[in-house]
Amino acid sequence: MSSLIQSQLRLTLAVIGGTGLILGSIPLLFWLAPATRTFAIFGLPLPWIILGIVVYPVVYVAARIYVRKAERIETEFTEFVGRQ
Amino acid sequence: MSSAMSLTGIGLVIVATIGIGLFGLRISRTTSDFYVASRAITPRWNASAISGEYLSAASFLGVAGLVLVNGADMLWFSVGYTVGYLMxxxxxxxxLRRSGAYTLPDFAETRFESAIVRRICSGLVVGIGTLYLLPQLRGAGLTVQTVTGAPPDVGAAVVAIIVVINVAAGGMRSITFVQAFQYWLKLTALATPIFIILIAWRSGDHPVGVLQSLHGAAAEWAEPLSTAGGRDHPLYATYSLLLALCFGTMGLPHVLVRFYTNPDGRAARRTTVVVLALLSLFYLFPPVYAILGRSFAPDLVAGAADTVVLELPSRIFPGTAGDLLGALVAAGAFAAFLSTSSGLTVAIAGVIDQDLLRTRLTRLTGGDYLAVNSFRIAALLAMSVPYVAFRVTGALSLADTVGLAFAVAASTFCPMLVLGIWWRRMSTTGAAAGLIVGGVAASAAALVNVFGAPADGWARALVVQPAAWTMPLAFITVIVVSKLTPNTIPAGTARSMVRLHTPEAVDVDRG
Incomplete structure (x- = not known):
């Protein structure tokens, strides 16, 4: 039982850590490298591309990965309990 | 903008909302149907309903307004609203789904086995709900004012009355259908004008052209961390806002109620993933309104910025086309106020009904009343408080007020839920202490904001975006107090943990 909770918690913390690192470094990047605040790709400034568009697919993919792994942990647990 | 056409649009939304509500009423017969729609709702319906309920006045009007005034930093609002669902x-x-709790006080009572913790949670649900309903009413007032010139009280009163009638009449089942319908209405209303503008674009008018044409002081607007619009300490403000939005979502009273309609924990997860996709799609559009607003409605920057979404279509397309699009957007805005207010009212009324009203009504009438009537009275009470608050408080931007509700939720329910679910040594005293310390600190900041914040400097930054200090404060309080009072660790903690974390497929004693 506690191993189930522990592996779920490890997964949760990994997702939070990963997203936190990615999202948290964005303001820091703008802060430390002012050139990135105005840098433009195809006429669109980088901050608007990142915050307006790119973050969403990243968050969605993180959610999909999390659900797949969380379900796998639960399936293994269910099979393990069933064998006993 | 043509008021006749916009009023027709708003009227259609109201009729449709009440119509679907009545349809739902015919289906919901027993009390259990009435409350939770018998859990017979699929993840896709449920995800549309969650998104429909979640996308409030702050998302539909407020985000575009804030970006229009303050620039790129405000894009974090829509990012945070979305990432909140990932957290x-x-x-x-x-x-949470496996806990079987229908409301946050329910969860608190079963996990911490304490009526006191339950009562603190009930108070917080009413407080956060009120703080969240306030901007919905203000948004409704603003929309009716923009469309007809009528004073803001009119729109607020219309929304308040319709929501109370709908919630009291239909309960959850009808609400689920209404909310799901309203997500798609809101997305259509927000996206259609943008697509038509892009199709009809002339050189320099399209969003990229507008961004490129900004020079000098205006160029600063397009940069992050710019302090445009007079926001001090932008780096602190950005992080604090992100914390509040990411960790506040799970503590919003109307969000948890929705999760109860999932059949099991797995469905709850899958529903959330669909919600993330639906929200991401929606939040692509508000920034485009803000960018176009810089070029077509610059007068709104210093004025009624929250109306930019409503004003833009008729500014870009004078004549019938603009009027039609304006009517569509006004209708979508009304859908936003109605859906979020309904969800919040259901959640607050549920708490008032269970924790305040029912026992008293039983005593008063000697048990001679129907449970459903108690819920109906509670729905009326739930809307009365924010309506009075709306009449007495000053103007504060829509998204900022909602941001404060998130900050209070992140500083109270977030620590209670996260530590309550994952930490088996959390004590009942620790839970109560965390709720009180986080609640008092964040609510104090919220109240100072609603009634007039300090003019500038760190004092202002800390009060406008309190989550970065109130949320860690609440977590530390729970942990320290729990360590000091190990004798009040709930006796049933081990069994609670089994119930919370075991997949439904495994046959265990769930208490």
Whole structure:
């Protein structure tokens, strides 16, 4: 039982850590490298591309990965309990 | 903009809302149907309903307004509103569903075995709900004012009355259908004008052209961390806002109620993933309104910025086309106020009904009343408080007020849920202390904001975006007090943990 909770918690913390690192470094990047605040790709400034568009697919993919792994942990647990 | 056409649009939304509500009423017969729609709702319906309920006045009007005034930093609002569901997914979605709790006070009572913790939670649900309903009413007032010139009280009163009638008449089942319908209405209303503008674009008018044409002081607007619009300490403000939005979502009273309609923990997770996709789609559009607003409605920057979404279509297309699009957007805005207000009212009324009203009514009438009537009275009470608050408080931007509700939720329910689900040594005293310390600190900041914040400097930054200090404060309080009072660790903690984390497929004693 506690191993189930522990592996779920490890997964949760990994997702939070990963997203936190990615999202948290964005303001820091703008802060430390002012050139990135105005840098433009195809006429669109980088901050608007990142915050307006790119973050969403990243968050969605993180959610999909999390659900797949969380379900796998639960399936293994269910099979393990069933064998006993 | 043509008021006749916009009023027709708003009227259609109201009729449709009440119509679907009545349809739902015919289906919901027993009390259990009435409350939770018998859990017979599929993840896709449920995800549309969650998104429909979640996308409030702050998302539909407020985000575009804030970006229009303050620039790129405000894009974090829509990012945070979305990432909040990722945090909800990984931290609480499945365990919360498995707890079987219908409201946050329910969860608190079963996990901490304490009526006191339950009562603190009930108070917080009413407080956060009120803080969240306030901007919905203000948004409704603003929309009716923009469309007809009528004073803001009119629109607020219309929304308040319709929501109370609908919630009291239909309960959850009808609300689920209404909310799902309203997500798609809101997305259509927000996206259609943008697509038509892009199709009809002339050189320099399209969003990229507008961004490129900004020079000098205006160029600063397009940069992050710019302090445009007079926001001090932008780096602190950005992080604090992000914390509040990411960790506040799970503590919003109307969000948890929705998760109960999932059949099991797995469905709760899958529903959340669909919600993330639906929200991401929606939030692509508000920034485009803000960018176009810089070029077509610059007068709104110093004025009624929250109306930019409503004003833009008729500014770009004078004549019938603009009027039609304006009517569509006004209708979508009304859908936003109605859906969020309904969800919040259901959640607050549920708490008032269970924790305040029912026992008293039983005593008063000697048990001679129907449970459903108590819920109806509670629905009326739930809307009365924010309506009075709306009449007495000053103007504060829509998205900022909602941001404060998130900050209070992140400083109270977030620590209670996260530690309650994952930490078996959390004590009942620790839970109560965390709720009180986080609640008092964040609510104090919120009240100072609603009634007039300090003019500038760190004092202002800390009060406008309190989450960065109130949320850690609440977490530390729970942990320290729990360590000091190990004798009040709930006796049933081990069994609670089994119930929260075991997949439904495994046959265990769930208490």
């Amino acid at each position: 909800l997914l990984v931290l609480v979605a499945a365990p």
